[in-house]
Amino acid sequence: MTAATTPELWPGMLFLERGWLSANNVLFIDPAHSCVVDTGYCAHAAQTVALLRSALDGAPLQRIVNTHLHSDHCGGNAALQAQWPQVQTWVAPGQIQHVHDWNPEALSHTPTGQDCPPFKADGALQPGTEVMLGARAWQVHAAPGHDPHSIVLFEPQRRILISADALWENGFGVVFPEIEGEHAFEEVAATLDVIEQLQPALVLPGHGAMFGDAPKALATARRRLAGFTADPRRHARYAAKVLIKYKLLEWQSIPLTALQDWCTQTPYVGMLHQRYFAQQACTAWLEDLVAELIASGAAALEHSDGFSVLSNR
Secondary structure, rough: OOOEEEEEEEEEEEEEOOOOOOOOOEEEEOOOOOOOOOOHHHHHHHHHHHHHHHHHHHOOOOOOOOOOOOOOHHHHHHHHHHHHOOEEEEOOOOOHHHHHHOOOOOOHHHOOOOOOOOOOOOOOOOOOOOEEEOOEEEEEEEEEOOOOOOOOEEEEOOOEEEEEEOOOOOOOOOOOOHHHOOOHHHHHHHHHHHHHOOOOOEEEEOOOOOOOOOOHHHHHHHHHHHHHHHHHHHHHHHHHHHHHHHHHHOOOEEEEHHHHHHHHHHHHHHHHHHHHHOOOOOOOOHHHHHHHHHHHOOOOEEEEEEEEEEEOO
């Protein structure tokens, strides 16, 4: 549940780097346009409220903007709406009706085995338009790939990009449409091209620290994408481990038997096994994934009272 606040990027703009369970927050403090971009995961909602209340220092939060509606980017929406009942919430386009109807299946929360309390949405951000964040107008650009409805936000004066999961310093987020059998690697490439054309001087990613060397990050992302395109099973294995590791970040530790139960009940894990690894028994496949997480240092296996417990590292 760590959070690091950077110095102001300019007056009234703060980048709050969160732990990987919660997406980073970008906070704009302005009398007319106080706003937060992305709100983290629901397990960290109390911390998100506390961070924003401290930074706002009594001022109201007037707008929530979500780059996309994965649970780690919108899981704090409900808590912030409860804290500031007049806040307006604007989401990436394409899924606003699913929010109105509250359809966690269509919003990806059920398929990923993650949680997100219901929240309201007041409007959708349209690519090709601008949105006021703080006192400045930010461009809205479509950024499909990781999520078909994702957007990125760009401020052209200082060339700052809020990239969400379209670009990290060492890659990008899981390409979720590929899990469902949709071909989305080309969309990832097109989004990387859009970012390159914007020529950002500073990138505020959805996870990890801010960075300034966008060309290096883009080259890293393209190499990673080329590997996934050449071998989609590599991406599938990566995606499965990400789903397990993400949930482990929430649990911190879990008996292996309970983890296997969760995997068998989580639609995306089942899709990955069925589509790419059906020749291997599901139990053996899951054991291999756990072994790889342990070998990489991302998890540890402990034995207590006759139980094997997987712990976060």
